[in-house]
Amino acid sequence: MGATKTEHFTDKQNEIATLAKALGHPARIAIMEYLLKVDTCICGDIVNELPLAQPTVSQHLKELKNAGLIKGDIEGNSICYCIDEKALNKIQAYFGNIKTKLEKKKINCC
Amino acid sequence: MGATKTEHFTDKQNEIATLAKALGHPARIAIMEYLLKVDTCICGDIVNELPLAQPTVSQHLKELKNAGLIKGDIEGNSICYCIDEKALNKIQAYFGNIKTKLEKKKINCC
């Protein structure tokens, strides 16, 4: 026990959960926000932006990359990270859809 | 070590991360989708809808409730759960905002 039983859920449910999980840490939210803030994608100073040690930041970046939320291109001896719009569009569409569904059902018992 | 360093991040970042984390499990996504699917809030059969034991489902419900994503009203000897629109609006607004920001910056280096 202890491991998530992903096989019992639909692919879509697992996909959204994976994306949400990747964003379920303030450091990773901060990384996303920083990537959004800087105008160019030529980054390389994400480590200095966060109150965490370099290996920790590197690990968070890896997780965001694994979830498909960011892309990283090697640019000389540094790496150019930027947000992958596709993944963000998925999340946005998912919650947008939920919101409209919620608005349609006007039953408010609680 | 091992514990998340929430104190180093902004309240907003922690808030979004908490909501995302709560949704970062397929069972909890499935619960949200089920609550969305049923027309009335009078639930009480969430356990039967999921491929998990009753204590496990109860725990997931508790986490969703702690995050503010669902509300639970005692209704006789069963409990009436439903989605808390406020929390969902927060997430939706957050990702909606990110999406529009992404669309504005047309620089695509990766």
Place this chain on the structure above:
DNA sequence: ACTCTTTATCGTAATATTGCAATATTAAAC
């Protein structure tokens, strides 16, 4: 080749999450 800079990986300790059996709680139904 050597050094510097940047990023990744390894190893490991602390903590958190996941899942469930057993048990407790609570309120309706009898």
Place this chain on the structure above:
DNA sequence: GTTTAATATTGCAATATTACGATAAAGAGT
């Protein structure tokens, strides 16, 4: 009051996450 049904809590084992020091890898500049 006893039983029944629904949900919560406790306790525990398995696994995952978080964080970082130490170290490795790889390109840039000298």
